[in-house]
Amino acid sequence: MASNKEDVKLLGMVESPFVSRVDIALKLKGVEYKYEVENLQNKSEFLLKYNPVYKKVPVLVHNGKPISESLVILEYIDETWKQNPILPSDPYKRALARFWSKFIDDKIINAARKALYTHDEKEREKGVEEIEEALHLFENELKGKFFGGDEIGIVDITAVLIAYWLPIIQEAFGAKLFTSDKFPKLYNWSQDFNNHPIVKETLPPRETLMAYYKGHYERHVASNK
Incomplete structure (x- = not known):
């Protein structure tokens, strides 16, 4: 160490x-x-x-x-650093954790970008459908309090983008991609994750991110006029 x-x-x-x-x-x-x-x-x-x-x-x-x-x-x-492992010791569970971590980056993030940043209406609608489908698949994988079980694991950490960033970004962009009524299990998970003592003290202030992404959105709109 x-x-x-x-x-x-x-x-x-x-x-x-x-x-x-x-x-x-x-x-x-x-x-x-x-x-x-x-x-x-x-x-x-x-x-x-x-x-x-x-x-x-x-x-x-x-x-x-x-x-x-x-x-x-x-x-x-x-x-x-072996203390407080974030990956399972079981090879199969370890492989699954890698799979779902990559799924977040490959499927959810790419679909969110399409839904938020595309000006073509059909493409944007396609992005919304894709992220909703991906979030439903991801929600169905949640079997306990966290994706890592009782403790936070690598999938939970990878999904910080969904738990904390996505609600802020969608508000800044005037979208509704991740809501409690559409994804109740995932929403409850996000609250538990964001309020975990160590996570809570580590996350940046909401106001900082909101200001950053509002500015990001305004520049994006201006560049496409």
Whole structure:
């Protein structure tokens, strides 16, 4: 385990749910680390050095060695710091957790982008249908309090985008994609997740995200006039 904060650095930005995944995992593990805020409009030499391929956050730097891409980082964290595991020990359950984590990025996020950012009405409607179908499939996978059972696991952490970010983004964009009446089990899960003591203290302020995504939406509308 890291002996002090200088052993572990997280390059990130508070508005990113992908960075939040890593933030939450490190906090759940009790790992001390230094958070370095990045500006993707003016990328630091450290970001370009540590993630020359994608030039994006998050980047975890452990003893000078960088790891990029949030799902890869989550697995690295779980393998490096054994306390409070976020991946199941059973190989089949472990594979399922990887499957559903990837499902969130491949299906739910892509459908949400289509539903929120597409100006073509038919494409937008298609995006809404796709995200509703994906969220129903995801909700049906929820068997307990959390996707990880009684404790938060990698699927819950990956889904922070659904639990915390999506309600804020849809409000900023004037959409209704994830609601308590459409997805009651998933909505209850999101409340339990967001109110988990460690998660709650780690999530960025709602007002910060709302201001960011409202500005994002206004720029998006202006660019398509």
